[in-house]
Amino acid sequence: MPNIPTRILPTLALFALLVAGLLTMLPSHAVAGPPAPHRLAAPDGIIPGQPFTMPFPRLGMWWPDPETQSLDDITRYDWITLFDYQDEYVDPIKQHNPDILILNSTNACELGYEWDPEMREMPAEWFLTQVGTTLTQDVNATETLFHVAAVTVTDGVNTYDLFVEDDAAVIEGESVKILAVDKANKTLLVQRGFYRPASAHSAGTRIAAHISFWPGTWVMNLSTLSPTAVISTSTQPERWGDYNARVGVDLLSDPHWDGLLIDRSDPNQSWLVSSGYARTIDPDQSNTLLTDYSAFDAAWNEGLRQYEEQIRAGVGDERLIFANWGMNNYDLLNGNNFEGFPPDGADDWPNWHSVMFGPFEADKGNYFEWMAQARQPNMTMIETYEIDGYHENNPCDDPGFVPNYRKMRFGLGSALLNDGFFSYEIGTNGHGSLC
Incomplete structure (x- = not known):
């Protein structure tokens, strides 16, 4: 275990209290009750190269639902993510809490075939296929x-x-x-x-x-092995990553967005085969069976970095770029989201110590590495779920629902071991909209 910075030693004592069950703080979306008051101190906004100054605990939330949830509930967080189609809610939310940061959302390598209108014009060359x-x-x-x-x-x-x-x-x-x-x-x-x-x-x-991971989506080919194609918005052959970077930059064309969440920005996509989401992967569409996917993983990681470089170049230093289980491109990103961590002791997960302090996966980086090396201001967050994995039920609909306070405290205590943010949500299918 690395040396713990002196500045967070008091947090270790707090962590001990949390794990012991003596602290029962929980984000308001998970239990019924009166809306929480605004924070006593407010962030200074986005100052490139400078850390945030808001007090602890620092709270973030993925995709609350402005149509059904109150402004008091939504604006109690330090930052939230919304979708581009929810643009009309950005200004009212900021009027209610001028200090909140709001990120637009994109996906590095998936398009929804049921809901993304651009799917109909995607060139065949840009899909990651078997x-x-x-x-x-x-x-x-x-x-x-x-x-x-x-x-x-x-x-x-x-x-x-x-x-x-x-x-x-x-x-x-x-x-x-x-x-x-x-x-x-x-x-x-x-x-x-x-x-x-x-x-x-x-x-x-x-x-x-096609290859599909998230229900209702097809995986796009972010690797540099992808064939090129021409789409209506460009006159030159390009790869999916080039096109998608332009889309990401355009999502921040309105200055009221503070940054961009890039979902599915994880490296090394050969896990799609080993985890059963694909029988094979054919990254250059040559109809050739690969017996070793290491070159594909390297090409994917190269394409992912190029994609993030293009977005950073397009939006400048003043906008936040936030990854989800991202590759450790610390120089490009304002932090990483540790989604679904810590889990319910699942045997197939790296242990808590590895994710927090390392050694973790070489291309990802552990929590302390992200806190130390990502661009400032740093949004790195631990996002703990009530339900691990994909789910279709919402326990919050049950009047007798009691959240897993012990798990919540473990996630919060983990985040407080450094200066990161924390979120407690029902699960990956619905996030902050479920309670």
Whole structure:
């Protein structure tokens, strides 16, 4: 364990009290009660290179719901994130609390096929896909039986399905849903125009399964191995990361936004295979099976850094850029969000000491490293969940719901071991909108 700075030694005593259960502070969104008063001292705002000066505990909150939650509830935090479509609420929130910081939101590598209108015009080259194949016969815009060159791929030891039932697959400007796979005849029965419009395709056209992690989204290819393409907003071939960086910069075109949250800004995406979200990854869309994903991970990390460099160059030093489980690009980012930490003692998580003090994953950085090395002002936050992992229920709807105060205290105490922010939320599916 590293030497603890003298300035936080008093916090260690507070941490002991927290873990012992003698402190029961909880953000107001998690329990019923009167709205909390405004903080006694206010932040000085964003001064590039200078740390925040607001008192402790410092509180942040992802995506509260201004349509259903009161301004008193929302403005008790030091900073919040909203979505761009909630732009109309920024000024009223700041009028209620002029000291609150409000971040717009983007995603480094995912687009929602159910809700992002730009999905319909995304070039096929920009999707991160699994290993694909090609059509062996032309199809018009309505035919539902595709003849393909292959339905499996092998490395000589293992055989991988290129498509399985319920996959979504991309073919030029269209996406289709796989209804059935006939391996003997090498045909695919598909639903045409699955969120992206149907069109005719010639023999030899590539078709490959999308990769999906978060429900309702497809993963985009942030790596430098991605093929380039031209989109309507540009006249030159570019990669997804170039386009998405322009989108991120544009999200801060209105000066009332203080910065940008970049969700899914984690490095080394080969975990999509090892965690079961994809059978294979084909980063250059060559229909070639990889047996070692280390070069892909390196190319992803290079593309991620280029993306963040472009956003920083576009918005300048005065805007906050905040990552979620981000790569340790400390020189570009105003901190990192440790989402879902600490968990409920899950065996597959790094232990608490590693995340806090190291050694942690080489490309991510531990809590103390982010606090010491990220750009100032530093927003690094520990975001603790009532429910770990993806969930569909909201326990806050139960009148008898009692939050896990012990877990909340553990997260708060962890944050207070340094100068970071803290958030306690129901979970990843809904965040601050759930209570």
